[in-house]
Amino acid sequence: EQVANYSTAQTFFLAARRFYEQTADEQFKWSAIPYAKAIANSQHNELESRTKADCERIGWASLPTSVALPSLTAVRTAQQRLQQSIAMLQTIEAIRSYGAIHAGRLPGSLDSLPFPAPIDPYTGNPIAYELTGDKAVLTGKPGAGMQYRIVVRFASK
Secondary structure, eight states: OTGGGSOHHHHHHHHHHHHHHHHHHHHHHHHTSOHHHHHTSHHHHHHHHHHHHHHHHHGGGGHHHHHHTHHHHHHHHHHHHHHHHHHHHHHHHHHHHHHHHTTTOOOSSGGGSSSOOOBOTTTSSBOEEEEETTEEEEEOOOBTTBOOEEEEOOOOO
16 A cells, blocks of 8 residues: 555656665675685676666666666776786785795796795686796786786896
8 A cells, every 4th residue: 555655756766776776785795705706606697697687677767776786897897906916916026035035046836935826816726827937927817808917037146
């Protein structure tokens, strides 16, 4: 009876709010899980297509959701890029520490470092490391159309 007394506009905005809150809750749930684990989960990967289909089915009431929620994905992607950058810088510092201890030599692998190598947030594994002659190449997993690749070399004495 109470809902029947609502105006059309009030009913519309309540439906829009309810849909937004349900969809946002689903998005926020995944933001608490490490990115590498979240993207390995089929429910997470289906979320975007499921939300898009729901928005098409619901129509105008989904407008706040379809406008506001993509920014959550953009923020999460930016966070992962930043965390990957930090992990790569920490790895460089660990390599420099190794070089200081071992007379300017580069480690054969990241397992040789004096402390554990940071994890690439996109993969959940250490950053890719390749030693070629007198240089080492660190490569982050591509994310959002961007890939970090850093060449490390010690100066000659």
